Amino acid sequence: xxxxxxxxxxxMLTGCKEDGGGTTDGxxxxxxxxxxxxxxxxxxxxxCHGAVPSAGAPMSLATLQAMRTPAASDSTQTNAERALxxxxxAVKPMPPSPETPATQREVAVLAAWVAEGMxxxxxxxxxxxxxxxxxxxxxxxxxxxxxxxxxxxxxxxxLRRLNRWEWTRNVGGAVTRSWTGFxxxxxxxxxxxxxxxxxxxxxxTLDEATVELFLPIVAEAGSPWAGxxxxxxxxxWVREDVSLRCMFHxxxxxxxxxxxxxxxxxxxxVLHRPPRTDEVDRLRAFATTVLSQESGTGEAIRTASIVxxxxxxxxxxxxxxxxxxxxxxxxRAELGPWELAQQLSYAVGSRAPGATxxxxxPYYSAGPDGHxxxxxxxxxDGSIRDDTTVERLFRRNAGGTDPTRFDxxxxxxxxxxxxxxxxxxxxxxxxxxxxEWLGYAHVASVFKERPSATSAWDxxxxxxxxxxxxxxxxxxxxxxxxxxxxxxxxxDLVARVVVADVDVLxxxxxxxTFFLASTVNVANYENTVRYTGHPYxxxxxxxxxxxxxxxxxxxxxxxxVLTHPAWLGAHGGNFEDDPSAVHRGKxxxxxxxxxxxxxxxxxxxxxQVGPHAPDKNARRRLEEATASTACQGCHVxxxxxxxxxxxxxxxxxxxxxxxxxxxxxSPPDGTSVLTGMPDPALNGPVRDAVELSEKLxxxxxxxxxxxxxxxxxxxxxxxxxxxACTLTQMEQAYDANNGSFLSMVGALMKSETWKxxxxxxxxx
Numbered sequence: 001x002x003x004x005x006x007x008x009x010x011x012m013l014t015g016c017k018e019d020g021g022g023t024t025d026g027x028x029x030x031x032x033x034x035x036x037x038x039x040x041x042x043x044x045x046x047x048c049h050g051a052v053p054s055a056g057a058p059m060s061l062a063t064l065q066a067m068r069t070p071a072a073s074d075s076t077q078t079n080a081e082r083a084l085x086x087x088x089x090a091v092k093p094m095p096p097s098p099e100t101p102a103t104q105r106e107v108a109v110l111a112a113w114v115a116e117g118m119x120x121x122x123x124x125x126x127x128x129x130x131x132x133x134x135x136x137x138x139x140x141x142x143x144x145x146x147x148x149x150x151x152x153x154x155x156x157x158x159l160r161r162l163n164r165w166e167w168t169r170n171v172g173g174a175v176t177r178s179w180t181g182f183x184x185x186x187x188x189x190x191x192x193x194x195x196x197x198x199x200x201x202x203x204x205t206l207d208e209a210t211v212e213l214f215l216p217i218v219a220e221a222g223s224p225w226a227g228x229x230x231x232x233x234x235x236x237w238v239r240e241d242v243s244l245r246c247m248f249h250x251x252x253x254x255x256x257x258x259x260x261x262x263x264x265x266x267x268x269x270v271l272h273r274p275p276r277t278d279e280v281d282r283l284r285a286f287a288t289t290v291l292s293q294e295s296g297t298g299e300a301i302r303t304a305s306i307v308x309x310x311x312x313x314x315x316x317x318x319x320x321x322x323x324x325x326x327x328x329x330x331x332r333a334e335l336g337p338w339e340l341a342q343q344l345s346y347a348v349g350s351r352a353p354g355a356t357x358x359x360x361x362p363y364y365s366a367g368p369d370g371h372x373x374x375x376x377x378x379x380x381d382g383s384i385r386d387d388t389t390v391e392r393l394f395r396r397n398a399g400g401t402d403p404t405r406f407d408x409x410x411x412x413x414x415x416x417x418x419x420x421x422x423x424x425x426x427x428x429x430x431x432x433x434x435x436e437w438l439g440y441a442h443v444a445s446v447f448k449e450r451p452s453a454t455s456a457w458d459x460x461x462x463x464x465x466x467x468x469x470x471x472x473x474x475x476x477x478x479x480x481x482x483x484x485x486x487x488x489x490x491x492d493l494v495a496r497v498v499v500a501d502v503d504v505l506x507x508x509x510x511x512x513t514f515f516l517a518s519t520v521n522v523a524n525y526e527n528t529v530r531y532t533g534h535p536y537x538x539x540x541x542x543x544x545x546x547x548x549x550x551x552x553x554x555x556x557x558x559x560x561v562l563t564h565p566a567w568l569g570a571h572g573g574n575f576e577d578d579p580s581a582v583h584r585g586k587x588x589x590x591x592x593x594x595x596x597x598x599x600x601x602x603x604x605x606x607x608q609v610g611p612h613a614p615d616k617n618a619r620r621r622l623e624e625a626t627a628s629t630a631c632q633g634c635h636v637x638x639x640x641x642x643x644x645x646x647x648x649x650x651x652x653x654x655x656x657x658x659x660x661x662x663x664x665x666s667p668p669d670g671t672s673v674l675t676g677m678p679d680p681a682l683n684g685p686v687r688d689a690v691e692l693s694e695k696l697x698x699x700x701x702x703x704x705x706x707x708x709x710x711x712x713x714x715x716x717x718x719x720x721x722x723x724a725c726t727l728t729q730m731e732q733a734y735d736a737n738n739g740s741f742l743s744m745v746g747a748l749m750k751s752e753t754w755k756x757x758x759x760x761x762x763x764x
Contacts, residue, residue, distance in 0.1 A: 443567075
C-alpha cells in the first residue's frame with residue numbers, strides 16, 4: 001500500500017471493521033463500505049484532492065470532516081455528495097479525463113457510504129485501545145457528542161511524570177525567578193514541545209541528561225528539611241513537629257527516629273500520600289547508611305546527610321510520577337482515594353494534596369497542613385469517592401474574589417500583588433488551562449519591531465512612538481515599577497469571567513471590560529506605565545486603585561479575549577505587515593472550531609510572503625503569496641478567519657491607518673467572507689474581529705470545541721469516540737447551569753472517565 005493510502009486511512013476513516021452484515025444496493029457489504037471508500041479516495045482522488053490540493057483541485061478530500069463539509073459550489077450538499085454526482089457525470093466525470101473513470105462498483109461503494117451517513121469505522125487496535133490519530137481534531141465533532149450507553153472511556157492506566165510547574169509547587173519554591181523564596185526555574189521537567197497541553201505526558205520519562213540537570217535543584221530543595229531554620233525556605237510545621245527533632249539534634253538517631261523521619265518526609269514532602277511499607281524500608285535503609293558515614297558532628301554535617309537522603313527520595317518513581325493504576329477488576333481499574341485526590345489536586349492547583357507551603361516574610365502560602373489540605377482530608381477519610389464532595393472541593397479551591405490577592409504570596413512580594421492585580425483569582429490549574437488554550441503566556445518572547453506601528457501613536461520611530469513603546473516594553477517584562485504585565489492583565493480578565501461563571505465562553509469572546517495598569521502610580525519608573533493604555537487604544541488616566549484599573553473599552557474596538565493585545569501579540573508576527581492573519585486564523589480554526597489544518601510538513605511550496613514594500617499591507621502581501629491553488633488548500637482554512645484581525649497590528653494596537661497601493665495610507669480593513677464553515681451559521685461576511693468574535697460566541701459548534709479543549713487539559717490526553725458520553729455530560733452541565741465552566745468541569749470530575757481506566761493491553 002502506498003504512503004498516500006496509509007495516510008488517508010489514518011486521517012480519514014480511522015479504521016475498518018470486517019465483521020460481515022447485510023449488503024447495500026449493488027451488492028456492496030454495508031460494513032465494508034467505509035473501508036472501501038478509504039481505498040477508493042486514495043486511488044481516485046487524493047493525487048489532486050490531498051491534504052494540500054494540487055493540479056487545480058479546489059479543496060482537500062483527505063479527511064472525514066472534509067468529506068462531510070458543505071460543498072463550496074452548493075452548500076445544500078456535502079463534498080461527498082458532490083463527489084458522487086461527479087463520478088456519475090458522463091460530461092464532467094471525476095476523476096477527469098484522461099484518468100480512468102470510476103467503476104460501477106466504486107460508485108456503488110461511495111453511494112452506500114453516503115447513504116449510511118458517512119460513518120467512520122472506529123476499529124480498535126490489537127491491544128484493545130482506539131487507533132490514535134495525528135490530531136483529535138480529525139474526529140468529526142458530531143461523533144463526540146453522540147452518547148451510546150454502555151460504552152466506557154478508552155484510556156489505559158498510566159504513570160504520569162510531573163512537569164516543571166507541578167514539581168516546583170510541590171516542594172514549595174517559586175516557579176519564576178524571584179528574590180522571594182527560592183527558585184526552581186531551571187528544573188528540567190518541561191513537557192514535550194509536541195504536546196498540546198502541559199498536562200499531557202506521552203512517553204515522558206527520565207534519562208541521564210535530565211537527571212544531571214535535576215540534581216542541583218534537589219540539592220537546594222533538601223536543606224529546609226534538615227532543621228527548623230536551615231535553608232532558604234523555612235518549613236514552619238517541621239519546627240512544630242517535636243518528633244522530628246531527634247533527627248536534627250541526636251548524634252546517633254535511633255532506628256525508630258530515622259523511620260519516623262523518613263515516613264513523615266515521604267508523605268509530606270515527596271509522595272503526598274501515605275508511603276507504602278517497601279518505600280519506607282528502602283529510604284530508611286539508605287538514611288541509616290548515610291548517617292553511619294558522617295565524619296563528625298554539627299549542623300552542617302547533619303544538613304548534608306539529610307540533603308543526601310532527600311535527594312534520593314526525590315529521584316524515586318513516586319516523587320517524579322503520579323499513579324493512575326487503580327484496583328483492577330473485569331478489565332477496568334478503579335482509581336483509589338489517593339489517586340483520585342492527586343488527580344483533583346493537580347487539576348485544581350497544579351500541585352499535590354498537602355504540597356509544601358512557601359514562607360516569605362511574614363506570610364506562609366498555606367497553613368501547616370499544606371496546600372489543598374481539604375482534598376488531603378477527603379482522601380484520608382475516603383469521601384473523595386463521593387461525587388458531591390468532589391464537586392464541592394473543586395469549586396471551593398477553583399477561584400474567587402480577594403482584594404488582597406493572597407493567592408499570589410508564593411510568587412510576588414506585597415508591592416507586586418497588593419492592588420496591582422485584579423481582585424478575581426483562579427487557582428493554578430484553572431488559569432493554566434486558559435493560558436495554554438488561548439496561548440498568550442509567551443507573548444513577551446515574540447519580538448515586535450515598532451509595536452505601535454500604524455497606530456495612533458506611531459510617528460515612524462519619533463518621540464511619541466518611543467514613549468509608547470517604553471510602556472509597551474514594561475507591559476511585556478514588568479521590569480520597572482509595580483504594575484501588572486499584559487499577560488497578568490489577561491489573566492485577571494479571564495478570572496473575572498470564570499469567577500462570575502455565567503455564559504463563560506460567550507463572555508470571554510465578547511466582554512468589553514479589560515484590566516489595565518494604573519498610569520499614575522508614583523512607585524513606577526517614569527514613562528514605564530504612563531502610556532500602557534496605548535495597546536488597548538486608550539490614553540485615559542487610570543487611578544491607582546483596583547476599581548479604576550477595570551476599564552470598559554469602546555464596543556466597536558474590542559470584544560473579548562481574541563481582541564486583547566496579549567492574544568493578538570502572541571499570535572502576531574514580528575513586523576506590522578507580517579502575515580499575522582495566518583497565525584490568528586489557524587488558531588481559531590484549530591482551537592475554536594476544532595478543525596484540522598495540514599501541518600507545514602505537508603506543504604510542498606515555500607510558505608512565506610514576499611518582501612516588505614511601502615505600497616503593500618499585510619493583506620495584500622498575503623493574498624499575493626497564497627493566491628495559487630497549491631496554497632489555497634490550506635490558506636482557505638486560515639486566511640478568512642484571520643483577516644478580520646487586520647484592524648489590529650502585529651502587537652495588538654488598533655490600526656489608525658494601513659498601507660495603500662500608491663505608497664500612502666488607507667483605512668484599516670478587517671472585512672472577510674466566511675464560507676464552508678463547520679457551523680453553517682458562521683458563513684457570510686464579517687466586518688471585523690469584533691463582529692467575528694460575536695458570531696463565534698453564539699455558535700454551538702464553538703461551544704462544543706471549548707468543551708473538548710477543557711476535556712483534553714483536565715484529563716491529560718486527547719479525546720476519542722469512547723469519551724462521547726462524558727463530553728455530552730459536560731455540555732449538558734454547561735447548558736443547564738447558564739454557561740457554567742465550573743459545572744462543566746465538575747461533570748467531568750464525576751464521570752467514569754475521571755474515576756476509572758482500562759487495563760492496558762500487552763506492551764501498551
